[in-house]
Amino acid sequence: MAGDASLSSSEFPDPGHDHDACRDQAIDRAERLCAGQGARLTPQRREVLELLLAAHQALGAYEIMEGIDWGGRKPAPVVVYRALDFLMELGLVHRLASVNAYVACGHAGEAHGARFLICTDCRTVAEVTSPGIADALVGEAERRGFAVGQLTIEISGVCPHCRGAADG
Amino acid sequence: MAGDASLSSSEFPDPGHDHDACRDQAIDRAERLCAGQGARLTPQRREVLELLLAAHQALGAYEIMEGIDWGGRKPAPVVVYRALDFLMELGLVHRLASVNAYVACGHAGEAHGARFLICTDCRTVAEVTSPGIADALVGEAERRGFAVGQLTIEISGVCPHCRGAADG
DNA sequence: CATATAATGTAATATCATAACAATTCAAGA
DNA sequence: TCTTGAATTGTTATGATATTACATTATATG
Numbered sequence: 486m487a488g489d490a491s492l493s494s495s496e497f498p499d500p501g502h503d504h505d506a507c508r509d510q511a512i513d514r515a516e517r518l519c520a521g522q523g524a525r526l527t528p529q530r531r532e533v534l535e536l537l538l539a540a541h542q543a544l545g546a547y548e549i550m551e552g553i554d555w556g557g558r559k560p561a562p563v564v565v566y567r568a569l570d571f572l573m574e575l576g577l578v579h580r581l582a583s584v585n586a587y588v589a590c591g592h593a594g595e596a597h598g599a600r601f602l603i604c605t606d607c608r609t610v611a612e613v614t615s616p617g618i619a620d621a622l623v624g625e626a627e628r629r630g631f632a633v634g635q636l637t638i639e640i641s642g643v644c645p646h647c648r649g650a651a652d653g
Numbered sequence: 654m655a656g657d658a659s660l661s662s663s664e665f666p667d668p669g670h671d672h673d674a675c676r677d678q679a680i681d682r683a684e685r686l687c688a689g690q691g692a693r694l695t696p697q698r699r700e701v702l703e704l705l706l707a708a709h710q711a712l713g714a715y716e717i718m719e720g721i722d723w724g725g726r727k728p729a730p731v732v733v734y735r736a737l738d739f740l741m742e743l744g745l746v747h748r749l750a751s752v753n754a755y756v757a758c759g760h761a762g763e764a765h766g767a768r769f770l771i772c773t774d775c776r777t778v779a780e781v782t783s784p785g786i787a788d789a790l791v792g793e794a795e796r797r798g799f800a801v802g803q804l805t806i807e808i809s810g811v812c813p814h815c816r817g818a819a820d821g
Numbered sequence: 822c823a824t825a826t827a828a829t830g831t832a833a834t835a836t837c838a839t840a841a842c843a844a845t846t847c848a849a850g851a
Numbered sequence: 852t853c854t855t856g857a858a859t860t861g862t863t864a865t866g867a868t869a870t871t872a873c874a875t876t877a878t879a880t881g
Contacts, residue, residue, distance in 0.1 A: 582750040630813030645798030
C-alpha cells in the first residue's frame with residue numbers, strides 16, 4: 486500500500502516552490518549520471534534539459550526549439566530531437582505519447598513503472614512511481630504470454646492547482 | 654484450434670481464428686450501436702471500420718488510406734481522419750498514442766478502463782479490460798487532487814504467437 | 822600527431838493531422 | 852412534393868511532428 490509520506494516526491498510541484506534549486510539539483514544528478522556512464526552532457530543537451538526542468542511542463546519539440554536562442558538563431562528540429570534522444574536514453578527525459586511532448590524526469594534512472602499525470606490546463610506534469618500498479622500490469626500481461634517491453638501510462642486531467650483556481 | 658472460450662475476449666486473437674465471423678459480428682454490433690444513437694454508419698465509415706477489424710492490428714491513418722480503393726483512387730487523409738473521429742466518438746475505434754495508430758475496439762461502448770497490449774512484431778493488439786487496475790490508477794490520482802480525464806495505458810512487447818515463432 | 826568515434830551543422834524530406842470552404846446528401850416538416 | 856437545415860463528403864492547402872542523408876567539426880586515445 487502507498488503511504489502518505491511517499492507522496493511528497495511525486496506530487497504536483499507547488500507553483501510557489503524554488504524552481505532554481507530544484508533545477509540545479511536535477512542538473513547535478515544528470516551530470517553525475519552522465520559521468521558514471523561515460524556520456525557527455527554537452528552544452529546543447531544541457532540546454533534542452535534545463536529548459537525542460539525550468540518549465541516543469543511537457544513541451545513539444547518545436548516549443549523547445551523556440552525556447553532556445555543561439556545568438557538570435559534557433560536550432561534546427563533535428564538538433565532538438567538528437568538532444569531529446571540522448572536524454573531519453575539516459576532516462577533524464579520522458580516522451581509523453583498522448584500529447585506528443587517531452588518532460589524532464591524527476592527521478593532519473595528509476596524510470597521503472599512510472600506514470601504521468603498531465604494537466605490539460607497548465608500542462609504541468611507529475612511523475613508518479615508506484616511499483617505496485619506497474620507490477621500488476623506487467624504481471625498480468627506476462628500471464629497472458631506477453632513479453633512486456635515498454636509501459637506507457639498517462640493520465641490527462643486537471644491538476645489540484647488549476648482546479649483550485651477554477652472552482653475553489 | 655482456438656483455446657479456452659473464457660479468454661477469447663481479451664486474449665490475443667489466435668492467428669487461425671475465423672476472421673470473417675468475428676468481423677461480421679463486430680460490424681453487427683457497430684450497426685446496432687449506431688442505430689441506437691441515431692448515428693449513421695455510412696459506407697466510408699464502415700469501410701474504415703471493416704479494414705481495422707480485418708487487420709486485427711493497429712494501422713496508421715495513412716495505411717488505412719492505402720488499404721482503401723475507390724475505383725482506383727485513394728481517399729484524402731482528411732476523409733480517413735473524419736471516419737476515425739466518428740468511430741472513436743462511438744468507441745468503436747481507439748487511438749494508440751504510443752504508436753500513432755488506430756485499432757478497432759472489441760467491446761464497443763465499454764471503453765472504460767481498457768488497456769492495450771501491442772505486439773511490436775506483428776502489430777496485433779489485444780484490448781484488455783480490467784476495471785480493478787484502472788480504478789486503482791484513477792483513485793490514486795484523485796486522492797492527489799487530480800481530476801482524471803483520460804486514461805492511456807499501453808504496453809508494448811511481443812505477443813505469445815510471435816514469441817513462439819521466434820524462440821520455440 | 823594520427824586516427825577513430827562521437828557530436829554537430831545544414832538541407833531536404835517523410836509522416837501525421839487539421840483547416841477552410843464548396844458541394845452534395847439526407848431527414849423531416851410545411 | 853418542396854424546402855430547409857443539418858450532416859456528410861470532396862478538394863485543396865497547410866500545419867505539426869519527426870527523420871534521413873551527408874558534410875563538418877570536436878574529442879579522446881594510442
